Amino acid sequence: MSADMEDAFVQAPEHRPKMPLIQATDVPVIDISPMRMLPPGNMDALVSELSVASREWGIFMVVGHGIPEGTVTRALEAGHAFFALPAEKKAVMRRTEAAPAVGYFDEEHLQNIRDWKEVFDFFPHEPPPVGEVEDNLVFKNKWPEEDDLPGFRDALEEYANSMEELAFMLLELIARSLNLRPDQLHGFFGDQTTIMRINRYPPCPRPDLALGNGRHKDSGALTILYQDDVGGLDIRRRFDGEWLRVKPVHGSFVVNIGDLIQVWTNDKYESVEHRVSLNSEKVRFSIPYFLNPSINTIIEPLQEMVSTEDPPKYNSYNWGEFFSTRRKAGFKKHVVQINTETAQFRKQSTDCVE
Ligand SMILES: O=C(O)CCC(=O)C(=O)O
Numbered sequence: 001m002s003a004d005m006e007d008a009f010v011q012a013p014e015h016r017p018k019m020p021l022i023q024a025t026d027v028p029v030i031d032i033s034p035m036r037m038l039p040p041g042n043m044d045a046l047v048s049e050l051s052v053a054s055r056e057w058g059i060f061m062v063v064g065h066g067i068p069e070g071t072v073t074r075a076l077e078a079g080h081a082f083f084a085l086p087a088e089k090k091a092v093m094r095r096t097e098a099a100p101a102v103g104y105f106d107e108e109h110l111q112n113i114r115d116w117k118e119v120f121d122f123f124p125h126e127p128p129p130v131g132e133v134e135d136n137l138v139f140k141n142k143w144p145e146e147d148d149l150p151g152f153r154d155a156l157e158e159y160a161n162s163m164e165e166l167a168f169m170l171l172e173l174i175a176r177s178l179n180l181r182p183d184q185l186h187g188f189f190g191d192q193t194t195i196m197r198i199n200r201y202p203p204c205p206r207p208d209l210a211l212g213n214g215r216h217k218d219s220g221a222l223t224i225l226y227q228d229d230v231g232g233l234d235i236r237r238r239f240d241g242e243w244l245r246v247k248p249v250h251g252s253f254v255v256n257i258g259d260l261i262q263v264w265t266n267d268k269y270e271s272v273e274h275r276v277s278l279n280s281e282k283v284r285f286s287i288p289y290f291l292n293p294s295i296n297t298i299i300e301p302l303q304e305m306v307s308t309e310d311p312p313k314y315n316s317y318n319w320g321e322f323f324s325t326r327r328k329a330g331f332k333k334h335v336v337q338i339n340t341e342t343a344q345f346r347k348q349s350t351d352c353v354e
């Protein structure tokens, strides 16, 4: 199809980016500094801003988070150094079909089409093994040798610790905005399966045909994303399906409401569909932190979020099984696409009438 790019990367015509994109100028930017004051400042305004952003957008940016710029710079520099390693060093850390959870990878297939990117993933807390079943994921990080990349692991762990603190602050704000106990969501994250990732999107000869990340919704609880100033993150506007570019805001993090919050809130908050567009000149880096619950969590709408007038819109599902299927599905192209969307657990209208 294209002389300078393999067909594996080519998106179906309806999913190709149509340039130029509209800039999303009004994605909410939320200053969370009242959360960090001792004693905490008045949070009412903050909680209601967050509620509107989560309800209407499913995505917002946070500033006033208190994370030192140096923490971000060190993680970013570590990422640059990692991808500059010789291919044979990266190959040692490569995801394998038997252990497709974390490590280095450059063949992820979101929506069964290859993404134009390379990634390094790790678990900030290695989760306990799932059990005896042979088919299960191996939860073991694959770090480079310290001699090859001095300070790499420290820089990423420092960044992950900051993200964890921020993630728990956001969970508290979300809980407050739903009139739940401030720590009500915290209990889901005991043996968390959170993943941190560094994405490197190289310049692409055909940004009109390929994507750095195919369209998707994040399946965990929350994603906190650093993006550099190149730009490429696009979100899909709900009311008309139009794709908009999220302009990078220096010093901010992008927060995505994930599918789990959508299910827990029985659709009061909704995750946002997004993707990454490419360009032919610049390398782009981003660092997502995917806050995921404990492996054996049963996911279903929270009792407090349902009523006789608003019955549960989702069937229960097991996070570990879903997580494992989704990680495995993205490992390669399948003849028949595997359904790894949270939407598969939505009750059909006939299920509701029991
Ligand atoms: O690189 C980005 O801006 C977004 C990445 C993303 O959506 C993901 O890794 O899930």
Ligand SMILES: [Fe+2]
Pocket: 216, 217, 218, 223, 274
């Ligand atoms: Fe994403």
